[in-house]
Structure formats: C-alpha cells, structure tokens
Amino acid sequence: MTESEAEARGARPAARGRPRSAAADRAIVEAVLRLLERGVGVDALSMEGIAREAGVGKATVYRRWSGKDALLLDVMRTLEEPPDEVRGESVRDDLVDILERLRQRGLAKRNSAILRAMTSHFHSHPRLWQEYHDTVIRARRDLLHSVLRRGMARGEIRADLDVELLGELFIGPMLSRALLRAWAELPEGLAERIVDGVLEGARPRE
Amino acid sequence: MTESEAEARGARPAARGRPRSAAADRAIVEAVLRLLERGVGVDALSMEGIAREAGVGKATVYRRWSGKDALLLDVMRTLEEPPDEVRGESVRDDLVDILERLRQRGLAKRNSAILRAMTSHFHSHPRLWQEYHDTVIRARRDLLHSVLRRGMARGEIRADLDVELLGELFIGPMLSRALLRAWAELPEGLAERIVDGVLEGARPRE
C-alpha cells in the first residue's frame, strides 16, 4: 500500500481529476527491485535513477513518496508473501519443504540480492531492516519453529535443545551456501542433504 | 602492501626526496575500515570522505592508489591474518576452537560489517569479492575442512557426507545468527552449543 492509497481512503472519497496510474506504482516498485537485484546497494540508489529505470518522471515518484526512505519501506512491504503451510506429515518432510522453498524462492536471484542489501545496511538503516525482517523473515522463522516444536512433542526432534538454535542449524547451512558461495547455484537436493545431515548428526551412529 | 611500496622495490632504490609517510598509509586504510564498520557501504564510500576521515589530503590518497577500486583491493589484503593452528587433540575441541574464533573475531563488529559489505557487492564488484574471499575466507575454510577430514579418518565424523556440506553445517548456524540477528551479540558458549548440536544431530539418539 502506497502512502497515496492510504491517504485516499481518508475523508475524501471524491477523486476529481485524473486518477493516479496503478501501472506507475508497479513500475516504480519493480524498478527498485530490479536495481537492488542488479547489486546497486541501498545508498547508491537514486531517485533519479529509479525514475529512469521505471520510465517515469521524477515528479511521479515524489507525488507518491516523500523520499527514498519512504519508498524503500513500501517496497519492503510488497515483499510480503506468507509462506505456504506445511503438509504436516513427517517432521523431516516438513523441514525439507521449508528448506526447499528457501532454496527455490527465498534465496533465488532477486530475493537473495535484497537480503544481502538489507543485511549490509541494517546498521545505517535500522528502520528499513526492521521492516524487511518483520515482513520477510519473521513468518518463515515462526513456521520453522512451530514445525520443530511439533517434532519435539512427537519425539522426532531432541527436546533438550533451544528451538532458536535448532532452527539455525537447519537454516544456517543454506544461508551460508547462498551468501559465501556467491555465484554458485543452490543445487537440487541440497535441502534434503542438509535436513538429513542435521537430523542424523555429524558423528557416526552405531 | 601499497602500490607505492611495490613500485619502490623496482629499479629505483634511490629514494631522493621526502619519503612517504607510513603513518598516512595506515591512517587511510584504517579510515576505510572505520567507514565500512560504520555501515557506509562500498559504493557510498568516497575518496573525499576517506581522506577527511583519515585526516589527510586527497592528493595523499591519489599519490598511493589510482582510485577507489585499487584502494579497496589493498584494504582487503591487509585483512590477511592466517588462522591459528588448531590444537589437534579431539576433533570436537578443534571444531569448537574454530567456531569460537569465528565468534570472537571473524564475526565481531568490524569484520562482520566488512563481510556484509562484501557479500552485498559481490555481483557489482566481483574482483573485490574475489580478493576478500581469497584473503579472508579461503584459509579458514581450508583449516575447517582439514579438521573434518582428520575426524573422518579417525572415525569421529561420518565419512558418508561431503566435506563441503559438513563444513557448512558447522559454519552456517554461526553465520545465520550473526547476519540475521543483526544487532544481537553472539553469546558466549554458542560455539560449543552449535558443535555439539551438529555432532549429535537433531534427532534423539537412544
């Protein structure tokens, strides 16, 4: 929701002139995402460059957002996409599902570029990081934790470990691969291998 | 090693005028690191700002480096600090050592800020990422892998898993905590908990 849309729902239902173009809204948000994906970096983003990329006049951007910060906050909000529910049969399969979705969508080109951009600016743009975290990370983390808790209740997961830590044991390796092996694709089957590796442990079982 | 020092070892051993100030060298590199640590972001770094932060004239920077790219490459090279050898008693203790050093130094304030900055620009500055990777990441990864291979040979580590993947099982959780839980400190004892968690596995052993 843009600032303008929020304000349009106010006390003035009578829209009198030419209405704002929804296509322009989309073009601007898409342009920001394309630029971030291209590795442009939050503080190298320019309103001028965004308008250019969107094929839009600068005034059209400033008519909707007061500045770069407000625009970026709204862009973060468009990323919302609550994670699919999980099938709930075996905990192991649910974990594989979660990591497989992370592999295919969460850490695919665009999303991983945005993740990088956000993590690198959390310090200089804490508000922006907060919005990204709340919109993108929180729901997925909650889902993972609920699966783990169910696993603990059913005896499929050790109950003597912190849920936070357990979640990181599963998420971390995928993240590590995506961030440190920057240009390599995340190979098919990685989700299964991580889940089974973490479940069974690195020490041999006799 | 700065470009100037490299070139000074060339065919001209006769240094005739006032020698370059080593203090200025250090001040400039330190300034870059301080700015990165402050969350400034690679493409928001300006030569002008660097000189200002270092308390140095712009010409003093340009006398040493041809531009921002060359300077940043050299800054990456100063990060070299080959990891301490590992005690080599039990594989479990070695793994704890490695992760504990990662917690205390590798992901402490300055170093994690630089890691964030690099991962977010690997796409737009591949040369810079390469240098960072070679200087900072490679040696530590090699050490970790050698420890894991020793563990496999001694039967302390499963031999049916890929060493790459195994390494990520240990590194990933620490990385995940440092990058996604941006402002939280990495708590004491985290290294032990990760290593033991991964070694034993998330599934209960009976």
Added chain:
DNA sequence: GTGATACGAGACGGTTCCGTATCGGAAAGT
C-alpha cells in the same frame, strides 16, 4: 465541454564527489 489532477520530460539552483593542479611548508638525500 469544463475543471481538476496526473502524466513524462526536463529546467533549475544547490550540494557532493570526482580527479587534477597548485600552494607554502616539511623532511629526506647530496
């Protein structure tokens, strides 16, 4: 139609940074 508002384009003055050049003074060799 008429009035209101949005559109893309871009002019505008102000700021910051670029990379180069020049300054007077400092620190080394000869």
Added chain:
DNA sequence: ACTTTCCGATACGGAACCGTCTCGTATCAC
C-alpha cells in the same frame, strides 16, 4: 645550502543527484 619529493589544504571544472517547479498533454468527474 640546495634539490627533490611528500605533506595538508584547497581551488578547479565537470558530473550526478537532490527536491521543486513548469511545461504541454492525457484522463478522469461533472
């Protein structure tokens, strides 16, 4: 003493971007 090079400071023209404003045109309610 004299030369050479470095030092910090700062001036320079050029570029990019800021946020505002003004064009001429397009699209809506009335």
